[in-house]
Amino acid sequence: MATTEIRITGFGGQGVILCGYIIGKAASIFNGQHATLTQSFGPEARGSACSSQVVVSDTRVLYPYVTAPQVLLAMSHDGYMTHKDKVAKDCIYVYEKDLVRLEKHGPKTSAFGVPATRIAEDLGRKIVLNIVMLGFFAAVTDVVPHEALRKAVETSVPSGTEELNLKAFDKGYEYGIELKEKAEVKV
């Protein structure tokens, strides 16, 4: 019974919830897994550090909340600082390289950073940084297959923006593949 807990954190407005939604949708609709998404609903969801949580499993998710995530996807330093220690021993940190100053972590953890905001700006729209992060996530983790995530991106973004978002996804993915080839960065 493989279960992976994922926490996505960032500023409200960065697309933290959509990021979780796409991972959950990719797993459950396009890859036959079970996926439960929960999210923060307080004032933090509107501007300051906010987070969404996804539990992905081969069997039905019985406990809906994340307790010790195996993946922490951080798009802001605040969010990273809030959640960085409440993770599994073998946690994979997937972070926005220019926004998060990575600290020391346990020996079994690994970390992969991507300049998602810069990549998104190069594409002409900073708003797609969360989708760049998702592409990067697809490359450096094996929770949900790349194809399922890509399909979930395509069917979840506002109509008319599919091309831009898929480009953002692909850019993030390519960056992740190259980084992985260069070897895992231990912190």
Added chain:
Amino acid sequence: MKADPKNVLTGAHYLDGNHACAEGAIAAGCKFFAGYPITPSTEIAERVSRRFPLIGGVFIQMEDELASMNAILGASWGGVRSMSCTSGPGFSLMMENFGLGLMLETPCVLVNVQRGGPSTGLPTLPGQADMMQARWGSHGDYEVIALAPDSPQESFELAVHAFNLSEKYRMPVLIMTDECVGHMTEKVVIPDADQIELIERRYTDKKPGEAWPFEETEDLVSPMLPVGQGYKFHVTGLTHDYRGYPVINAEAQHKNVSRLMDKVRKHADDIIWLEEKDVDGADVVVVSYGISSRVVQPAIQRAVKDGIKVGQIKMVTVWPFPEKRIAELAGKVKSLIMVEMNFGQVFLEMDRCAKGKCETYLVGHAGGTVHKPDEIYKTIKEAAK
């Protein structure tokens, strides 16, 4: 009657419990919604407000919850399937007119996405502490039907079921969900319209002038009278006779209120919906509903691994309470455990029905989060001793 394909969003979707509930209502043919926004129920209203214009429904944001409840009663008498949704404080405000709906025997569906209370409490966090309010929150004597979904998928299915029960028994039906289920997003499979069976409203077959709105029938459910077809009739919250006019005496009261009680009590076996697992031969049975019936499962699995004989009863319907089943089990098991997000509400019913024939335990807390499986596991261990 099958659902209208125009209303049914057939396919696999990734939806939260509130959106799924709205889709269930729409699939069930709901065409009128009146409500006042309140966290954590607002997504139901939002979804309905976007979908209704596409299918010819009417959405009204009312001035408050009192008016919302009245509006859905009026719409139902106008011949339209109607619903509202709310949470704790709004549920309190709806209570008087919920009672009116019961007294007028008006089919409609009311969803309470429970949050932590009392008062404004915890708007963004879950609770299950309105369960006794659902049962007794309006004044007077009556029976209610309340359903509790444990997932977005079940939110869809139980919304359809709630409309069916409301038409079958001609009364408001409650969906008592909670913030966790309402805001949790999961895969929801919506079947083809021809796979969704709907119960049609029963109308009188008598002519105008010969029919009355509360005629006596064998099954205690009177056929309704259609509007706009020459039937002139009157309904009132005052105690009334079969004609719908006030009769203020003890005899009429006995007849009127007995029907409200008996139409649920005498059909309890039809209404009550329990999902049982490994209950036969169990020493301990964990009873729960809604999201709590889901988080108990890891605890049960762990206890079973320890060699404890544990069964589970998930109450899909919480009201009417499964008195007979609990009484029967109490004579067979060592312990019954109730798990709910309050300090003991439905537990009291379980304890009453057990009549001291077995030990009863409550795993409860004040709300704000779901139970940790650990707490439940510890109680199972103790209850098995």
